[in-house]
Amino acid sequence: MRYFQQLLAFASIACIGHASAPDTLAGTSVITSLGASNLTTGAACACNKLCALYSNLVIFPSSANYTEQATYYWDVRADLSPACIFLPTTANEVATAVKHLVQCNAQFAVRGGGHMNFPGSNNIDGGVLLGFNNMANYQVNEDTIDVEPGMTWYDVYSALDPYGRTAIGGRLKTIGVPGLTLIGGVSYFINKYGFAMDNVVSYEVVLGDGSQVTTDSTTNPDLFWALKGGGSNFGIVTKFKLKTYSMPHISTTIQVFNESSTYAFTKAVCDWALADSQSPVAAGSVLTITYNVTTKEMSPSLLGVQAGVSNPPSEFKNFTAIPGVSKIHNVTTGKQWASTLDSPKQMFRVMFAHHSMIPDADVLYSMIETWKNAVEKISDVQGLYPTFVANISPASAARVAKTNGIGNVWGLDDEPLIWWQFSTGWDLQQDDLRVEGWARQLTEHLHGLNKHKGLARDFVYMGDAGEWQDPFAGFAPANVQRMREIRAAYDPNGTFSKLNWGGFKLGY
Numbered sequence: 001m002r003y004f005q006q007l008l009a010f011a012s013i014a015c016i017g018h019a020s021a022p023d024t025l026a027g028t029s030v031i032t033s034l035g036a037s038n039l040t041t042g043a044a045c046a047c048n049k050l051c052a053l054y055s056n057l058v059i060f061p062s063s064a065n066y067t068e069q070a071t072y073y074w075d076v077r078a079d080l081s082p083a084c085i086f087l088p089t090t091a092n093e094v095a096t097a098v099k100h101l102v103q104c105n106a107q108f109a110v111r112g113g114g115h116m117n118f119p120g121s122n123n124i125d126g127g128v129l130l131g132f133n134n135m136a137n138y139q140v141n142e143d144t145i146d147v148e149p150g151m152t153w154y155d156v157y158s159a160l161d162p163y164g165r166t167a168i169g170g171r172l173k174t175i176g177v178p179g180l181t182l183i184g185g186v187s188y189f190i191n192k193y194g195f196a197m198d199n200v201v202s203y204e205v206v207l208g209d210g211s212q213v214t215t216d217s218t219t220n221p222d223l224f225w226a227l228k229g230g231g232s233n234f235g236i237v238t239k240f241k242l243k244t245y246s247m248p249h250i251s252t253t254i255q256v257f258n259e260s261s262t263y264a265f266t267k268a269v270c271d272w273a274l275a276d277s278q279s280p281v282a283a284g285s286v287l288t289i290t291y292n293v294t295t296k297e298m299s300p301s302l303l304g305v306q307a308g309v310s311n312p313p314s315e316f317k318n319f320t321a322i323p324g325v326s327k328i329h330n331v332t333t334g335k336q337w338a339s340t341l342d343s344p345k346q347m348f349r350v351m352f353a354h355h356s357m358i359p360d361a362d363v364l365y366s367m368i369e370t371w372k373n374a375v376e377k378i379s380d381v382q383g384l385y386p387t388f389v390a391n392i393s394p395a396s397a398a399r400v401a402k403t404n405g406i407g408n409v410w411g412l413d414d415e416p417l418i419w420w421q422f423s424t425g426w427d428l429q430q431d432d433l434r435v436e437g438w439a440r441q442l443t444e445h446l447h448g449l450n451k452h453k454g455l456a457r458d459f460v461y462m463g464d465a466g467e468w469q470d471p472f473a474g475f476a477p478a479n480v481q482r483m484r485e486i487r488a489a490y491d492p493n494g495t496f497s498k499l500n501w502g503g504f505k506l507g508y
């Protein structure tokens with residue numbers, strides 16, 4: 001078997017005929033060639049050109065590493081069957097690839113850490129997948145770090161660990177740097193430093209014609225602004241320069257509660273969101289409520305982190321005061337903490353669904369109760385893994401963009417928000433539409449009730465949304481208009497709209 005795979009891998013180096021026969025893809029779903037470009041011919045053209053140039057960086061369905069690459073995703077639904085996978089090692093190779101993709105009119109997808117919960121945002125059936133697994137170099141500077149898009153946040157925290165510093169990024173180990181940074185980025189230090197995008201000093205970008213530009217506050221400042229929350233609409237980022245902060249120690253807490261503490265937990269969540277210190281201790285959290293369909297019990301939990309050594313972390317004292325099933329406090333490093341928080345590849349099929357509200361403990365609690373009852377309606381779904389998540393977007397985080405002279409595309413008001421979310425996992429493809437329908441109906445129902453109460457807000461975070469949601473509809477309309485103008489200026493032929501069409505796109 002191993003010999004056979006090697007033979008196939010070797011055969012692919014010849015670059016002949018592989019991409020032109022997509023019907024032979026193992027386990028492929030139906031490949032259609034609708035729309036403006038011919039998927040089959042475009043991909044075959046691009047795969048053959050890339051293979052001729054970089055034979056050892058192109059993987060075909062017959063190659064040994066194809067399955068590993070085509071399943072490098074958290075959500076099993078993201079597994080698709082690209083005609084070939086290109087793993088560039090440099091920005092110049094990315095630029096060359098874009099030129100060939102455009103010349104061949106080849107549809108393509110781009111993948112960083114593979115965590116986005118939107119099938120087709122980061123993989124493509126029958127097209128070309130560009131993955132950054134071979135581009136994970138970095139350079140630590142005095143108060144910044146240069147990061148290539150193949151890095152995970154654990155890689156970044158590990159690189160900064162010897163210097164006692166950290167960057168503003170993801171809360172779990174294996175989330176990718178590029179996706180999170182381009183869509184916003186919720187960190188453990190959100191209340192003081194804002195979002196990950198607010199801490200990017202410059203971007204190096206491959207544009208839709210294969211040219212390369214640098215953007216910072218003075219060079220191409222309009223593109224610089226658009227990349228702060230605008231996602232994958234403008235180009236491929238090949239390097240991020242991120243601010244770093246001294247953070248030799250963090251104080252952490254893991255608290256698990258039983259169902260009887262759910263109201264107190266909800267109140268602590270809202271109080272934390274509302275507490276708006278002018279000089280906050282940098283802190284953030286992961287707040288979830290799981291529902292066990294066997295025991296029919298909810299279980300709230302907190303992962304809390306703050307800068308410094310105050311133990312237990314003072315920012316979470318309202319949670320610490322609630323009786324819980326288990327509480328583990330520690331003083332540690334960001335690297336050590338992140339090392340324990342993996343989100344494994346191929347975890348399950350999973351559907352996100354989310355909206356925003358201003359904090360109100362009674363209403364949030366009733367939403368949680370409604371969710372719990374609604375989960376019972378789908379409790380026969382095999383492998384059901386229902387979670388209610390609360391992400392907190394404090395007023396102080398919105399103020400960072402308001403006061404740093406740059407801003408971001410969101411244009412959030414100076415008010416605390418709770419981004420409430422259902423994250424629902426399950427096993428079987430046959431249940432996809434059922435779970436999606438359930439999540440959509442429940443989400444829109446609760447959002448509708450919140451609108452009547454005056455508590456709803458339009459903001460939708462790309463990191464928490466389902467693929468059926470439109471985050472751009474919740475941004476300040478003038479900002480969306482400006483993003484379209486910037487897209488027209490930097491990508492006039494629509495490479496990142498028409499050829500790289502997957503994911504949250506600005507639309508027309």
Ligand SMILES: Cc1cc2nc3c(=O)[nH]c(=O)nc-3n(C[C@H](O)[C@H](O)[C@H](O)COP(=O)(O)OP(=O)(O)OC[C@H]3O[C@@H](n4cnc5c(N)ncnc54)[C@H](O)[C@@H]3O)c2cc1C
Nearest residue numbers: 112113114115116171176178179180185186236237463503
């Ligand atoms: C388990 C889990 C935990 C999460 N935790 C957090 C969290 O703590 N904070 C938070 O803010 N969000 C979180 N998220 C959401 C997360 O930020 C998004 O899923 C994000 O897109 C992941 O980045 P990635 O590089 O892994 O994504 P990918 O899926 O690889 O990419 C996401 C999108 O970005 C595009 N893209 C990738 N690389 C580039 C590039 N170099 N240039 C241009 N476009 C590119 C892709 O084409 C795709 O459209 C979490 C998600 C999951 C599943």
Ligand SMILES: *[C@@H]1O[C@H](CO)[C@@H](O)[C@H](O)[C@H]1NC(C)=O
Nearest residue numbers: 033034037038039040041042
């Ligand atoms: C796409 O290209 C293939 C191979 O050249 C061809 O057979 C097919 O007709 C084309 N389809 C369209 C819609 O142009």
Ligand SMILES: *[C@@H]1O[C@H](CO)[C@@H](O)[C@H](O)[C@H]1NC(C)=O
Nearest residue numbers: 056057058059064065068087
């Ligand atoms: C395939 O995987 C092996 C082992 O993980 C790795 O050494 C090799 O470089 C990979 N090949 C490509 C083309 O990425």
Ligand SMILES: *[C@@H]1O[C@H](CO)[C@@H](O)[C@H](O)[C@H]1NC(C)=O
Nearest residue numbers: 102208209210490491492493
């Ligand atoms: C857009 O496409 C036209 C026609 O192919 C080409 O001449 C032009 O150079 C392209 N412009 C950019 C910026 O890609």
Ligand SMILES: *[C@@H]1O[C@H](CO)[C@@H](O)[C@H](O)[C@H]1NC(C)=O
Nearest residue numbers: 271272273275315316317318
């Ligand atoms: C804790 O809760 C009280 C009200 O019960 C509130 O005033 C305070 O701001 C909260 N503190 C934090 C850090 O959440």
Ligand SMILES: *[C@@H]1O[C@H](CO)[C@@H](O)[C@H](O)[C@H]1NC(C)=O
Nearest residue numbers: 290291292293294295384385
């Ligand atoms: C639910 O509870 C049962 C019984 O205690 C346990 O065996 C199971 O692992 C729990 N499921 C989850 C997803 O935690």
Ligand SMILES: *[C@@H]1O[C@H](CO)[C@@H](O)[C@H](O)[C@H]1NC(C)=O
Nearest residue numbers: 257258259260261323324325
């Ligand atoms: C839930 O937790 C509370 C407080 O710790 C405890 O008194 C109670 O017995 C627990 N209930 C169950 C069912 O475990």
Ligand SMILES: *[C@@H]1O[C@H](CO)[C@@H](O)[C@H](O)[C@H]1NC(C)=O
Nearest residue numbers: 328329330331332333336337
């Ligand atoms: C607490 O932190 C120390 C120092 O980083 C680490 O060695 C230890 O494993 C941590 N303990 C727990 C329970 O996480």
